[in-house]
Amino acid sequence: MPNDFHELSSSHSDVITAQEKRRLRKTLRATRRELTPRQQRLASRGLIRQLTTQPDYIRVEHVALYWANDGEIDVTPLMHRLHSDSKQVYLPVLHPLQPRLWFRPWYPGAKMKNNRFGIPEPVRGTKIPPWFLDWVLLPLVGFDEAGGRLGMGGGFYDRTFAHRDRWPREPARIGVAHECQKVERVPLEPWDIPLAKVATDRGIY
Ligand SMILES: Nc1nc2c(c(=O)[nH]1)N(C=O)[C@@H](CNc1ccc(C(=O)N[C@@H](CCC(=O)O)C(=O)O)cc1)CN2
Numbered sequence: 185m186p187n188d189f190h191e192l193s194s195s196h197s198d199v200i201t202a203q204e205k206r207r208l209r210k211t212l213r214a215t216r217r218e219l220t221p222r223q224q225r226l227a228s229r230g231l232i233r234q235l236t237t238q239p240d241y242i243r244v245e246h247v248a249l250y251w252a253n254d255g256e257i258d259v260t261p262l263m264h265r266l267h268s269d270s271k272q273v274y275l276p277v278l279h280p281l282q283p284r285l286w287f288r289p290w291y292p293g294a295k296m297k298n299n300r301f302g303i304p305e306p307v308r309g310t311k312i313p314p315w316f317l318d319w320v321l322l323p324l325v326g327f328d329e330a331g332g333r334l335g336m337g338g339g340f341y342d343r344t345f346a347h348r349d350r351w352p353r354e355p356a357r358i359g360v361a362h363e364c365q366k367v368e369r370v371p372l373e374p375w376d377i378p379l380a381k382v383a384t385d386r387g388i389y
């Protein structure tokens with residue numbers, strides 16, 4: 185009987201957490217989509233300043249970013265900056281069979297093709313696993329100051345990093361979000377992978 189009760193109560197709270205996440209995701213996605221083009225331009229510039237002044241910026245060589253979608257901070261100017269600072273830029277590509285990500289090199293003018301979410305991915309180049317990277321910049325829907333992260337809800341990044349204890353090395357996981365996507369607390373589920381830091385247009389957490 186105590187076991188039944190335990191299972192019942194934990195599955196009940198899991199449902200609550202999933203509902204809370206869905207609600208928060210909806211609100212925060214709407215907030216970022218409402219940012220004006222001027223706010224987006226300033227955010228994009230602010231983010232470059234925050235990341236390129238990080239002490240380890242000089243040492244990183246392989247950096248994964250994302251192709252902005254749905255009001256996310258546009259990192260195209262950052263991709264060009266990284267490229268001109270002689271860093272290798274990568275973008276996520278969906279694994280053909282499993283819901284996880286590989287990364288392909290990107291350079292200015294690289295040939296792109298939309299994935300099933302309508303997000304462009306590089307067509308050419310070797311697909312590399314995440315442990316090859318120095319920094320992975322993860323697009324966030326929401327975050328809190330304790331490293332809690334809310335994504336689009338596909339679980340792609342969570343599954344990509346799930347078995348990191350077996351990797352030869354680990355990239356730094358840096359979340360990227362507009363300052364207005366910060367919340368008091370992101371409800372966490374057991375598989376949620378914490379972030380090393382979060383970079384916004386205004387600061388680093
Ligand atoms: N820019 C960007 N690229 C990314 C991600 C991301 O969050 N942002 N991902 C992070 O995981 C991965 C793709 N995951 C995604 C998960 C859901 C949706 C999405 O828009 N879902 C729509 C329905 C779209 C459809 O099915 O056609 C929705 O929920 O409204 C997009 C990407 C890899 N690339």
Ligand SMILES: Nc1ncnc2c1ncn2[C@@H]1O[C@H](COP(=O)(O)OP(=O)(O)OP(=O)(O)O)[C@@H](O)[C@H]1O
Binds near residue numbers: 205333334337342376
């Ligand atoms: N390591 C894992 N193994 C199996 N399933 C997982 C794992 N991580 C996440 N999932 C599944 O993915 C779904 C979405 O997870 P979650 O709501 O945490 O997405 P998210 O972190 O917001 O999205 P993303 O990781 O794409 O940014 C969950 O319902 C869960 O079932």
